[in-house]
Amino acid sequence: xxxxxxxxxxxxxxxxxxxxxxxxxxxxxxxxxxxxxxxxxxxxxxxxxxxxxxxxxxxxxxxxxxxxxxxxxxxxxxxxxxxxxxxxxxxxxxxxxxxxxxxxxxxxxxxxxxxxxxxxxxxxxxxxxxxxxxxxxxxxxxxxxxxxxxxxxxxxxxxxxxxxxxxxxxxxxxxxxxxxxxxxxxxxxxxxxxxxxxxxxxxxxxxxxxxxxxxxxxxxxxxxxxxxxxxxxxxxxxxxxxxxxxxxxxxxxxxxxxxxxxxxxxxxxxxxxxxxxxxxxxxxxxxxxxxxxxxxxxxxxxxxxxxxxxxxxxxxxxxxxxxxxxxxxxxxxxxxxxxxxxxxxxxxxxxxxxxxxxxxxxxxxxxxxxxxxxxxxxxxxxxxxxxxxxxxxxxxxxxxxxxxxxxxxxxxxxxxxxxxxxxxxxxxxxxxxxxxxxxxxxxxxxxxxxxxx
Ligand SMILES: Cc1ncc(COP(=O)(O)O)c(C=O)c1O
Numbered sequence: 001x002x003x004x005x006x007x008x009x010x011x012x013x014x015x016x017x018x019x020x021x022x023x024x025x026x027x028x029x030x031x032x033x034x035x036x037x038x039x040x041x042x043x044x045x046x047x048x049x050x051x052x053x054x055x056x057x058x059x060x061x062x063x064x065x066x067x068x069x070x071x072x073x074x075x076x077x078x079x080x081x082x083x084x085x086x087x088x089x090x091x092x093x094x095x096x097x098x099x100x101x102x103x104x105x106x107x108x109x110x111x112x113x114x115x116x117x118x119x120x121x122x123x124x125x126x127x128x129x130x131x132x133x134x135x136x137x138x139x140x141x142x143x144x145x146x147x148x149x150x151x152x153x154x155x156x157x158x159x160x161x162x163x164x165x166x167x168x169x170x171x172x173x174x175x176x177x178x179x180x181x182x183x184x185x186x187x188x189x190x191x192x193x194x195x196x197x198x199x200x201x202x203x204x205x206x207x208x209x210x211x212x213x214x215x216x217x218x219x220x221x222x223x224x225x226x227x228x229x230x231x232x233x234x235x236x237x238x239x240x241x242x243x244x245x246x247x248x249x250x251x252x253x254x255x256x257x258x259x260x261x262x263x264x265x266x267x268x269x270x271x272x273x274x275x276x277x278x279x280x281x282x283x284x285x286x287x288x289x290x291x292x293x294x295x296x297x298x299x300x301x302x303x304x305x306x307x308x309x310x311x312x313x314x315x316x317x318x319x320x321x322x323x324x325x326x327x328x329x330x331x332x333x334x335x336x337x338x339x340x341x342x343x344x345x346x347x348x349x350x351x352x353x354x355x356x357x358x359x360x361x362x363x364x365x366x367x368x369x370x371x372x373x374x375x376x377x378x379x380x381x382x383x384x385x386x387x388x389x390x391x392x393x394x395x396x397x398x399x400x401x402x403x404x405x406x407x408x409x410x411x412x413x414x415x416x417x418x419x420x421x422x423x424x425x426x427x428x429x430x431x432x433x434x435x436x437x438x439x440x441x442x443x444x445x446x447x448x449x450x451x452x453x
Pocket of ligand 1: 127130
């Protein structure tokens with residue numbers, strides 16, 4: 001029935017969705033003036049957003065389960081965030097390191113309060129990739145060691161170092177070598193696509209065995225500054241590691257003086273049912289970095305480590321002109337306040353459990369839905385060809401059907417074979433119900449319906 005041809009073309013435009021002249025006008029200008037390297041998931045030309053909806057140039061409303069790729073956790077233009085931005089913009093927009101500023105200090109204190117364990121010292125920057133760069137610089141500076149270990153299927157960003165640490169898809173690295181190193185890659189416990197699809201414990205055991213071999217045969221652990229890992233893989237396919245993996249990893253890193261750096265860019269800020277996803281694992285990393293959901297849509301990222309560690313990093317060894325901009329900090333303070341007051345971590349857990357149970361039930365008896373997994377409101381649905389191999393065409397079909405019904409969903413995974421559901425944490429029960437209905441209708445695929453690639 002299906003073909004799984006790999007392609008770089010990540011367009012999921014729906015042929016059955018009519019595109020208005022106004023939309024076409026902007027798409028034509030986009031094609032003329034925007035660097036084509038900037039890929040988009042849909043042909044929606046957005047002008048406005050409110051709550052769980054994004055509106056296009058025609059005034060059409062799309063129920064948005066992509067949340068600006070896990071950024072709009074409070075939905076679009078949350079009133080508390082909008083007021084915080086407006087008030088701050090009228091007071092102070094930028095000083096950078098020419099001064100201290102109040103919002104930076106307040107946000108650093110707040111992030112220290114909500115971060116796990118002894119992580120209490122904060123550096124602010126603008127994007128996930130920039131935070132990763134800083135986290136690795138900190139680890140190398142403090143340990144004096146060169147090497148890094150990453151995990152297969154990881155995604156850490158688009159700068160050269162973050163691309164070097166990214167292995168979720170080949171095309172992120174295409175024609176870019178030589179990339180920064182030395183970097184050694186260990187397997188991530190992706191049970192469903194492992195040699196032990198029905199046995200998470202065996203999968204974990206095998207991954208840890210491979211990691212120990214890596215430290216025995218490939219790289220001297222005394223040369224390794226850090227291991228960098230996502231608590232739940234995002235772009236790699238919404239892969240939740242089975243219990244036990246992270247506790248062992250913590251032991252291995254500590255025993256060799258290797259720093260454990262956790263990338264909470266996609267999974268942080270209540271998304272998975274806790275403020276940070278690593279809290280599900282009951283371990284404390286040495287360095288954590290976060291971005292996306294931190295500031296209600298404003299660009300901001302944070303590196304958070306213990307004061308013991310950061311006090312060894314001498315002043316001016318790292319910096320950022322725009323990092324910790326007062327407007328972004330004010331937006332972050334407002335965002336975190338709403339998250340805490342409205343108990344959005346608990347809401348993510350509750351809605352996530354309901355949604356996961358519902359989708360798992362829907363998948364029963366449908367062979368083309370290989371796996372439904374996730375934690376909180378970070379849910380992945382993985383599609384299979386009849387031979388069990390990953391299927392991108394089914395994902396494409398489902399995304400198109402959703403779009404025709406004004407539901408915006410995006411995908412991920414090595415082959416683009418996983419639909420990732422990242423609704424705003426503030427989505428109402430009825431909006432989520434509507435989203436599930438459209439999604440289920442779109443996933444109800446009849447034999448022969450899939451377009452071969
Ligand atoms: C887990 C993870 N780390 C890092 C990044 C890079 O973040 P940014 O695009 O803000 O540089 C992303 C972006 O998708 C991500 O999902």
